[in-house]
Amino acid sequence: MRNLTLALALAALTAPAALAQANMSGHDMTMGDHSAMSDGIHAEATLNSLSDGMANVSHGPIPDIGWPAMTMDMTLLDGAETGEVAPGDTVMMMLEKGPDGMYGIRALMPME
Ligand SMILES: [Cu+2]
Incomplete structure (x- = not known):
């Protein structure tokens, strides 16, 4: 015991x-x-348009990857999540390098 x-x-x-x-x-x-x-980068942007495989965004400077502020087309990566945003929205972009080594959009999330 x-x-x-x-x-x-x-x-x-x-x-x-x-x-x-x-x-x-x-x-x-x-x-x-x-x-x-x-490699995952987060940046705020205004979503100007959204089409198949492409988003046009206006973003501020992204010092993490040395980008100045600009308006640009960005590739939507395979399976990118964009379901909750619409053109005109201020969004949080999650960027990742795609197969071509260029940054593309992994997800767009509405800003609270
Ligand atoms: Cu840019």
């Missing part, structure tokens, strides 16, 4: 440490994912 109590006490002591370690590795993975996604 005494051994069982000791075993339970040990389990209670070591469990939180195991949990903490799991959290730590989870955190590390999140950090790793984030740096792996450093």
